[in-house]
Amino acid sequence: MHRRRPWARPTLTRRIVVALLIAFVLVWSVFLGMEFVKARDVRHNDQELRDFSASMMGSISGLTTADEARAVANTTSIILNDYYDSIDVPGAVLLQLDARNGERLFLSPEAEGVRLKGMNGQIGNAIIHGLRYRVYRGESERWILTVAMPVPAPFWVLTSVGSDLVKDLLIAFPLVLLPIWIAVARGLRPLHLLSKRIAARGPDELSPLDLNPNYADLLPLGQAINQLLAKLRRRIEREHNFVHDAAHELRTPLAVISVQAHALAAAPDETQRRVAEQRLDHAISRASHLIAQLLEMAQADGSTARSASKVDVAELARQELALAAPAALARQLELELDAPDTLPHTLDVPAFQAILQNLLRNAVHYTQEGGRIVVRLARNGGGLQLAVADNGPGIAPSEQELIFERFYRGSGGHDTPGSGLGLAIVKQAVARLAGNVRLSGGLDGRGCTFSVELPA
Secondary structure, three states: OOOOOHHHOOOHHHHHHHHHHHHHHHHHHHHHHHHHHHHOOHHHHHHHHHHHHHHHHHHHOOOOOHHHHHHHHHHHHHHHHHHHHHOOOOOOOEEEEEEOOOOEEEEOHHHOOOOOOOOEOOEEEEEEOOEEEEEEEEEOOOEEEEEEEEOOOHHHHHHHHHHHHHHHHHHHHHHHHHHHHHHHHHHHHHHHHHHHHHHOOOOOOOOOOOOOOOOHHHHHHHHHHHHHHHHHHHHHHHHHHHHHHHHHHHHHHHHHHHHHHHHHHHOOOHHHHHHHHHHHHHHHHHHHHHHHHHHHHHHHOOOOOOOOEEEEHHHHHHHHHHHHHHHHHHOOOEEEEEOOOOOEEEEOHHHHHHHHHHHHHHHHHHOOOOOEEEEEEEEEOOEEEEEEEEOOOOOOHHHOOOOOOOOOOOOOOOOOOOOOOHHHHHHHHHHHOOOEEEEEEOHHHOOEEEEEEEOO
């Protein structure tokens, strides 16, 4: 597998620099576009030509001699074209000054003998030395002034304006980058300290982090880490308790197996041997059931459901009731199913089977002989609702908050065979399906009802 070199890995600082570069490129593009549109705007350029011509005419209209007017025109031409040369503008500004009697007083040297023509107060086009010009002619009482300005080519506008903007942005970039760089470095410092503090912890140290309230931006991250550590502490504690309780629960059937194995080996006659065999089988069956439920608990203990499939939940419930029927008949229990003929729904089938099987097993074990158990299935909006009700002894209000805990069997359940894991498996399987389970009153004003609601 290819691994990035450390210098090639993305960092927050590098991303900020890249983002800033992109922002500068976008700003450069926008300004370049604006300046290009402005430089190519005929109305804008014509207005500048009129304003310049009006200013020039105002400078010479009060002059009375041709030499004075010629000197002003010559000086203006030199200044303008020196500026054009300094910014590498193709072409030059051409000035032509004539007296009212038609005498030529001045013509810019760059015109090289070309006579500028135009109509008074109007702007026209002209091709001079292969370049396109806009020409304006203005007249006063003594003088006739004709001004020709080159129309900049698109490529020149882009290269000239673009290079000028690049220079400005290159100067501005480090001035903008430096304070951002310093701010990011200072902002990341507490994060680095936090990561070092976490790295320095031992593998079993899950106590909350000591957060510095001065760094408000890090408080949500620190609180989220502390919440995660608290979840890990609770999970590890549950696993420790689970292992402890499982070992405790397995100790009893294993001890019985050991005792009955010795009794079987030492039995003096057939009758005692048969009794020892029955007790041994019972202990082995109890241990097997406990191990099976521990495995079922491990499978149900997950954060997300496995792959779901669309099944007929009503048919699935009928199959589970058929499997529970022998145990119910042995206790003379009336087993009913209240469900539509078909009820298609998409769900995690093993998780749903674990819920229904354990609720049925719990009801069969705890309902007195001759009692009733009713299983109800119905559509609840887009979801599914399952209820298992009985008219058994019920559950004391003081114990209803504890019945979903592992190995909890209640005050009246110690004489009933079981491991105390059934309802815990139900709770975890329901959570796996993103549903909820609740306990309420049962049938005929007694017993209890376990209602499970599963989302669509």
